[in-house]
Amino acid sequence: MRKAALKTAKSRLDEMKRGILREIKDDLRQGREGAKEDGMDTYDLASEERDREINFILGDRERDKLQAIEDALARIEEGSYGVCENCESDIAPGRLDAMPFSLLCVSCQAESEKEARSQRKFDDERAYRRLGSTEVDEDSV
Numbered sequence: 417m418r419k420a421a422l423k424t425a426k427s428r429l430d431e432m433k434r435g436i437l438r439e440i441k442d443d444l445r446q447g448r449e450g451a452k453e454d455g456m457d458t459y460d461l462a463s464e465e466r467d468r469e470i471n472f473i474l475g476d477r478e479r480d481k482l483q484a485i486e487d488a489l490a491r492i493e494e495g496s497y498g499v500c501e502n503c504e505s506d507i508a509p510g511r512l513d514a515m516p517f518s519l520l521c522v523s524c525q526a527e528s529e530k531e532a533r534s535q536r537k538f539d540d541e542r543a544y545r546r547l548g549s550t551e552v553d554e555d556s557v
């Protein structure tokens with residue numbers, strides 16, 4: 417990957433990361449102010465506890481995104497940024513432009529989404545089968 421493109425990607429990722437961290441800090445500050453009214457001092461929280469607090473505040477989606485951004489930044493440092501984590505082919509520049517934290521190329525991403533979907537479908541079918549064996553009247557509903 418060209419240096420200029422890497423630099424752009426890095427600054428965009430940094431920006432995204434800052435945005436997410438800023439939201440977390442705002443939420444934490446609000447939480448602290450609430451806690452102080454109860455006479456508690458949460459400034460002395462052990463970092464493990466603080467991590468738990470952050471994890472609690474962050475939704476799954478934000479947490480995944482922050483993780484993906486961290487991974488992408490680490491890969492810029494390593495020099496492996498822009499290469500698909502799965503098949504090691506180059507990720508299309510347009511894709512990196514739209515989602516600088518992409519770790520998979522378009523086809524591997526589609527493949528992994530397909531797998532996730534079929535896994536969900538499989539789970540659903542199993543649940544239905546379990547239901548079917550206990551609910552005898554299913555057909556007459």
Ligand SMILES: [Zn+2]
Pocket residue numbers: 500501502503504505520521522523524525
């Ligand atoms: Zn791939």
